[in-house]
Amino acid sequence: MEEKADIIAFSTYIWNLEYVTKISKIIKLIDPSIEIIYGGPEVSYDGEDFLINNSGDYVIEGEGEETFREFIKRKMGIIEENNIKGLYEKKNGNITYGGKRPLMDMSKLIFPYEADEDLENKIVYFEGSRGCPFNCKYCLSSTIHGVRFLDTERVKEELQFLIKKNIKLIKFVDRTFNCNSRFSMEIWEFLSSVNTTATFHFEISADILKKEEIELLAKAPKGRFQFEVGVQTTNDEVLKNINRNVNFSDIKEKIEELQSIKNIKQHLDLIAGLPGEDYESFKRSFNDVYSIKPEEVQLGFLKLLKGAPMTEEADKWGMVYSPYPPYEILKTDMISYERMTELKSLEAMVDKYYNSQKFTNIINYFEKKFENPFEFFNALAMFYKEKGYFKRNLSSVEYYKVFIEFNEEVIKCHYEDELLLKEIVKFDYMSFNKKKWLPMFLNRSISKKDDKKLKEYIKINYNRDKNYHGEAYEIDIIKYIACGEFHKSKSYVLYDEEDWNKIKDITEEFKSN
Structure with a gap:
């Protein structure tokens, strides 16, 4: 006003x-x-x-x-x-x-970013194409036929402008970036060769990736690209119900090929509430996708968007959805509202614990205690609900402590397993938190005398150009992390205080000193 x-x-x-x-x-x-x-x-x-x-x-x-x-x-x-x-x-x-307007000529689009804009370390969005070649019933893109592209030379020129702005992340909003192999390869080749620390995010369809595209991507610097892949479900019949004419086996094959080149972060999407998918089928879909071990697994919930063909089929599949934005599914004829809310809780656990990548070794430990990953995350979600943790904000320390409580109250394992878990929790905690102190439930397992000796040893042998921290473990933690072998034997790990992920096993050299 x-x-x-x-x-x-x-x-x-x-x-x-x-x-x-x-x-x-x-x-x-x-x-x-x-x-x-x-x-x-x-x-x-x-x-x-x-x-x-x-x-x-x-x-x-x-x-x-x-x-x-x-x-x-x-x-x-x-x-x-x-x-x-x-x-x-x-x-x-x-x-x-005024009547329908024809789709516009992409060359007439105006570049939205200006020369004097401060974009340093920010996330910006970039549009290289409009439209999608596929007709997924839940997506608005299915209502517009054909895909239009910007000229590749213009795309490269505009990306160079953004790269010079020292941007942290550039997210392409193209619905299926790799639907035109010539276009995608030219842009990927250009971005692989430029001098930048920026990351470029693309939504792709994995099943249509060609051999030459994967060979090209294998040459890209690690971390340069990250891909979002809409798997949605691994049930081929459900894929047909949403008009996705593809088999999960084809998607999985290409995802694993990308994974094998070890330089691209992958984010795989699942959607709960799809037509014809019951709770057990969704559980299988989750376990199928999780078995690939991508960097992120995203659990989404079907939204019946205005204008999308899926809305017209809501009654056919017994779909009940919110009449308010974002029009999210509440239940279907195959998944009850109660089950849907359980999946919501499970989603929160996957996002916090798996997708953050801060609890990897803890998760690996617990997975072995359950029939499959879904059962583990579901049990953890039910534990959260029972303890009231969804209703309050947990501190960064408490997110680790939860596992100690979960182990004591749900798993109820014997002493040696309890010891092992505490050391694994300590190891993961040490990788992502400041280490001058440890929370009470992770007390340091070292006497004052040995602690003083360790500090003196590090000061004499390592603290020259930077600071280091030594940590004692009750088990051979490095061997356990590397190959899962449990040896109850004191070990010592050296941490670089400038980069706590840089660690060195100094057990033998310290003991022999």
Whole structure:
């Protein structure tokens, strides 16, 4: 309101629609003369109904760049076009529509970032193409046919501009980046060769990766690329139900090929609530994806978006979903609401403990105690719920302590297993936390005399150009981490205080000193 605007324009998405509609109503109450125009996916498929039921004057349907430009030109008196294609208008309570606008020429897109913008160490988004060759029923991209690309030379020029800004992460918003092999290979080759510390994120379809693409990616610097792969389900019948004509075996083969080159972080997506998938099938899907051991496993929940074909089939599959954004599935004819909430809790455990990569050795220890990974994470989620941990914020220390409690109250193992677990927890804790002190449940297993001796040894032999820290373990921790062998034998590990992940086993040299 301080801007004294004549027109206010909102882009609407599932995450902001409720805020936008409320704000718009308040704006009109304050000053009815201010015109409001909406665009974005949340108004593109019911523009007329939206204007009838909400405060505001205009809705842009679909791609907004050209429609919005013409709208502004008309307001400025540059053009006198009454019916602007892609625009809904409310006049005296009546809605008029300018008709469908053809998909725009990608070469006319304006690069959104400016020369004087400070983008250092930020995450920016980049668009190299629009559209998707696939027709997944839950996705809005399935309603627009064909894929359009920017010219590759322009893409490289714009990426070079961003690289010079010292950006931390550049996320391509392309729906399926590798749907055109010539385009993807040219961009990947360029990004593999440039001098940058930036990471580039792509959504890809793994099953269509070609041999020459994988060979090219194998030459990329480690950490240069990260891929998000929409597996969604490993049940081939369910894949057919959502119009994905692919088999999980084909997806898995390419994911494992990418994994073998060891330089690309992979994020694999699953969706709960898909048509025809029951609880047991989803459990198998989770275990199938988890067995690949990607860097991240994302559990999502089906959203029945406005305009997506899946919405029309909701009754067929007994789908009940929230009428409010983000329109998330509540239950289906095969998964009850209670089961769905259990999966929500399991998702939280996977995200916190697996995806953070801070509890790897602890998780490996517990997995062996359960029939499969799903059962472990589900048991951990139920333990969290029972203890009330979902209802409060845990400290970074408490996230580790949970495993000690879980072991005592759920696993109920004998003394040696308890000792082993505490040492594993200490090892993972030491890798990601400052180590000048340890929490009480991870007391240092070393006498004051030996601790003083260890510090003197490190000071004499190592503390020259940087500081080091020595830690004692009740077991041969390095051997256990490396190959899973449990030896109850005192060991000593040297940590670099500038990089706590840099460790050295100094057991033999210290003992012989």
